[in-house]
Amino acid sequence: MTEKSAENSFELLCLPLDGAYYGFPLDMITETLQRVQITPFPCLPPHYCGVCNRKGSILPVVSLRRMTGGAQAADEGHPVTVIVKCGAYECGFLTETQPVLLTVSPDRLVREAAGELSGPLCVVDAVYATDSGVVLAVDAAATLERLVVNR
Template sequence: MEQLDTLSGHSSVASAGGQYLTFALGEEEYGVEILKVQEIKGYPVITPIPNTPPHVKGVMNLRGTIIPVVDLRMRLGMAEAQSTRCTVIVVVKVGSKTVGLVMDSVSDVLDIPKADIQATPDFGAAVDTGFISGMAKAGDRVIVLLDIDTVLRGEVFGVLSGRGPDE
């Protein structure tokens, strides 16, 4: 991966292009590197864990392994949504950790060339864009590419294990 300087002066990781799983959160379309995705599951029974942030929905049993489940909408500061028949859990690998992410729906796997990925625009100091690895053009749409390692770093793993994603 290479570093791109954003207009605000900080750098954000931008992919050299590749395949992305695209998905919806509300009316917006997002993407995550397909290599981070292990599988996509229907919305399972989730066991809540007390004293966790609202976006940590609890844990689920993934073929005998208990993994944390994070509501990606809430983690990104969006309002919680009721699950529908389209709601899925996308199981991702971050460092040595496996996490389930609640998403409104999965759209497609897109092959996005490097030329179609741009740096995140400068929204000013009040807006944290460190979790965005780039903005992809796909026809007339713009897909926000998430750096899932950054999205899940810190409080999510701290709450669940007291450590970071690679520990």
């Protein structure tokens, strides 16, 4: 990595899933919670696990696996919930494994505006290659809006 690309590098909080990492901008991460109690809520779409109480606020919790189009895992526990906030929208993303902090560099950009990798809910902004694997940079604002509007 050149000195200039190292200057332009940035970190994403990445949620591992099926051999890739879904990366969220650090400035949109409110906190990560270990084994939070998630209460099922009737009539929610299948990608929602339910709701959790975070400091007196009730937040929706979404399964990263189900949101990205995967089937519910047989043992979809509640190890880590990452709370993401953008503007008025706030949501928990349930991940089955511990998140990792990865540095991405513009010179390792594989694809910009990766719309074909976006699903009906999860919007992928760009794809980066790292020494740890492929990072799908999530457009958190667009993803949260889609979750709220549920298009």
